[in-house]
């Protein structure tokens with residue numbers, strides 16, 4: 001399973017990259033706004049800075065909601081760096097734009113997916129990634145993991161190439177359960193990646209090994 005970090009914060013991206021397990025980055029307008037970046041030129045510059053911090057894919061989301069606007073924005077984003085994946089909302093014009101970009105060989109991530117039907121449409125339109133929002137479904141007492149499992153089954157039934165990018169990950173159990181289901185990618189905060197490291201028996205075991213090693217008199 002690929003690990004993406006879901007942030008526009010350069011320090012956090014660098015930290016995850018330094019761990020050696022990072023495969024990419026996803027951003028969205030809320031995450032970009034959180035970093036206080038304003039103005040088109042600065043936003044484009046920030047995407048370039050993110051690409052410089054990581055070896056893998058970087059999802060950059062369009063703001064337009066009409067087909068022509070999405071194409072213009074998406075082409076501009078894709079031209080920044082070959083690492084850029086154009087992120088499109090799951091609306092009718094987003095699906096049309098996905099097909100357009102897919103036919104042109106520009107990679108896409110269809111976002112804000114909350115049903116198996118939406119994921120099926122994204123795959124039919126040639127999406128590179130589909131982003132079902134696991135945590136936001138859990139937030140409204142709906143089983144987000146069940147959606148990941150449904151999409152896995154549908155994509156396997158027809159050998160779709162679209163990769164399932166489990167998004168809106170909140171914690172380590174989301175990551176582990178997505179891996180068990182067979183999600184291709186997960187995107188989550190740094191804490192969901194670093195949290196996988198932790199086990200009290202690792203800490204106490206290491207403390208004992210180091211205590212016993214004192215007798216080595218090196």
Ligand code: E4P
Nearest residue numbers: 006026027028136167168169
């Ligand atoms: C996906 O690409 C989104 O950026 C993200 O995962 C949304 O997560 P949230 O529900 O924590 O905002």
